[in-house]
Amino acid sequence: MKIGIIGLPQVGKKTLFELLTGHPISEKEIASGKPIKGVAEIFDPRFDKLVSLYKPAKEVRARIEIEALPRIEKDTIAKAEIFKDINDLDAICHVVRAFKDDSVYHVEGSVDPKRDIDFINAELILHDLIFIEKRLERLEKAIKQTKEEAAAKERELLGRMKAHLDKTLPLRLFELTSDEKKLITSYPFVTRKTLFLVLNVSEDALQDTSLLESLRTDLSPQQVEIMQVSAKVEREIAGLESEEDKREFLRAEGIGEPAINVLTRLCLKALDLISFFTVGPDEVRQWNIRKGSTAPEAAGTIHTDLQKGFIRAEVMKYADLEALGSEEKVRESGRFYIKGKDYVVEDGDIITIRFNV
Numbered sequence: 001m002k003i004g005i006i007g008l009p010q011v012g013k014k015t016l017f018e019l020l021t022g023h024p025i026s027e028k029e030i031a032s033g034k035p036i037k038g039v040a041e042i043f044d045p046r047f048d049k050l051v052s053l054y055k056p057a058k059e060v061r062a063r064i065e066i067e068a069l070p071r072i073e074k075d076t077i078a079k080a081e082i083f084k085d086i087n088d089l090d091a092i093c094h095v096v097r098a099f100k101d102d103s104v105y106h107v108e109g110s111v112d113p114k115r116d117i118d119f120i121n122a123e124l125i126l127h128d129l130i131f132i133e134k135r136l137e138r139l140e141k142a143i144k145q146t147k148e149e150a151a152a153k154e155r156e157l158l159g160r161m162k163a164h165l166d167k168t169l170p171l172r173l174f175e176l177t178s179d180e181k182k183l184i185t186s187y188p189f190v191t192r193k194t195l196f197l198v199l200n201v202s203e204d205a206l207q208d209t210s211l212l213e214s215l216r217t218d219l220s221p222q223q224v225e226i227m228q229v230s231a232k233v234e235r236e237i238a239g240l241e242s243e244e245d246k247r248e249f250l251r252a253e254g255i256g257e258p259a260i261n262v263l264t265r266l267c268l269k270a271l272d273l274i275s276f277f278t279v280g281p282d283e284v285r286q287w288n289i290r291k292g293s294t295a296p297e298a299a300g301t302i303h304t305d306l307q308k309g310f311i312r313a314e315v316m317k318y319a320d321l322e323a324l325g326s327e328e329k330v331r332e333s334g335r336f337y338i339k340g341k342d343y344v345v346e347d348g349d350i351i352t353i354r355f356n357v
Contacts, residue, residue, distance in 0.1 A: 001288070002065035003267045004035070004086060007095040008116055009071045010104050012200035012231040016095055017068040019234050019260045020267075025068065035067040035085050042268055043261035044275065046318050046348060047286045053326070054279050062275055062286040064267055072120060073107065083127045087188040091270035092195045094120055098211060098228070099202035113199060113211065114218070121222075124190050125165050131188060132162045154183055170195070172223055194270045198263065199228035206230045207254065227266060229259035274347035277318070278302065279327075295343040299353045309357035313339045318348035 007013045014025050021038030029036045041061040051059050069085050086092065097106065098113045108115065139155045142148060157180055164174045170191035176184075197219070199212060212228045219226060237258050240246045250257065268275070273288045276298055287301050300307030315337045316330050324330050345351070 001090050001271045001273065002067055002088075003091050003093050003270065004067045004069050004089040005093045005095060006069050006072055006082075006086070006120070008097065008120070009073070009107055011095045011097040011116075012099075013068055013071070013095045015231040015235060016198065016200070016229070016260075016263070017066060019231070019238055020264065021066050033070050033081070035069050038066050038068075039063050040066045040264055040267065042264045042275070042286065042288075043258075044265065044286060045257075046275075046322075047277070047284070049322060050277055050279055050284045050318075050350070053321070054281060054284050056279075056281055056284045058283040060283065060285040062268070062288045064264075064271065064273075064288070066267070072123060083188065083190055086124075086190045086193070089193060091267070092190075092193050093198060093267065093270070094195060095198050095200055098199045099205070099230070099232075101202070114215065117197065117215070117219070121170070122168070125168060125170060128171060128189050128191050129162065129165045132158050132165070135187070136162070157183060165191070170222060173221075194272070196225040196266060196270050197227075199226065200231050201228050203230050203233050206233060225266065225270070227259070227262060229263060234258060234260045274345070276345050276347075276349040276351050278352070279350055289345060291347075293345050294341065295339055295345060295351070295353075296341050298345045298351060299355065302353065305357045306353045306355045309355035310341060311354045311356055313343060314352040314354065315339050315343070316350040317346075318350060321350060 005013050005017055014030075017036065017038065018024055020040040023036075023038040025036055041063055043061070047059075047061060067085070067089070070082055072082060094117070096113045096116055097111060100111050136155060136158055139151050139158070142151045143155065161171060161174055164171065171189050172192050172194065174192075197215070199215070201208075201211075205211075206228075209228070212226060216226055233253070233255075237246055237249055238260075240249060246258075268288065271288075272291050274291050275286050275288055278285050278287070287298070289298050289301050295313040296307050296310040299310050299313070316327065317335065320330050320333070320335045321327065324333060324335075330336050
């Protein structure tokens with residue numbers, strides 16, 4: 001499961017990627033024109049609370065894969081290479097420049113976040129339209145030659161999808177039946193992927209949410225989430241040596257937590273993942289699983305043997321543990337649950353797997 005970071009030149013993609021992954025991008029990597037890969041830890045306050053409660057010998061945060069993709073420009077459709085990379089992603093993070101700095105050029109000569117968002121969206125939609133048009137041409141030939149019913153059904157579906165795209169609407173808004181999903185499962189439709197936006201604002205605009213709220217209103221029909229971050233401020237926070245210095249900086253700036261932490265959790269949400277925890281004096285660990293996963297599937301995330309020999313899951317709710325203060329008190333309150341194979345794991349569950357192999 002991986003997130004790809006895209007955007008126009010000079011918007012802050014490189015800085016955000018480095019902050020998320022801790023991987024400094026080299027000039028050689030940039031010059032390659034290929035996706036730059038890294039791994040980001042998920043910063044979840046619940047994990048930190050569990051670490052403080054259990055004081056484990058080892059602590060392991062959940063992680064996700066992040067890729068920084070080459071910049072998108074006006075000839076991107078003609079080159080087409082970046083769309084192959086986007087097709088390999090599970091979700092897309094579009095970084096949008098909202099900061100003004102005369103020392104940093106903008107390809108359009110001015111800062112206009114809405115214009116840039118519309119441009120990227122139009123490029124993604126155009127890619128899908130071009131694919132559909134080419135596919136329809138091949139289907140027309142196949143239907144004339146063989147009159148296959150399956151080809152006719154696909155032509156009808158792609159025709160409706162094309163009409164949808166022609167209205168400048170992404171395919172993630174296009175409803176598909178389970179059979180229709182199977183029909184197009186191998187096709188490289190980039191606008192079917194989850195997309196979220198990160199506004200990179202200047203330091204003095206960090207507390208001003210007027211642009212953020214305006215764009216949220218405009219983009220809400222397109223099922224796009226949006227947040228804002230100041231990459232400059234986040235870089236300053238990351239550069240501070242001690243945790244106390246970081247906390248003092250955040251207090252002085254009136255910031256609850258680094259926006260980069262919030263961004264990691266937004267990435268998790270975009271991938272349709274939730275977290276569960278395993279705890280104890282040896283280790284506290286956060287695990288990612290697909291929303292809707294059962295207890296045996298969660299067990300399999302830890303180790304395949306746990307799924308094969310699954311007997312039961314012993315479950316605490318994070319909110320109960322936080323409120324009551326200890327595992328012992330959770331048990332005493334009757335909020336320690338025994339769950340079987342049909343149990344669907346909820347975000348924040350603290351789970352112990354009982355198994356026999």
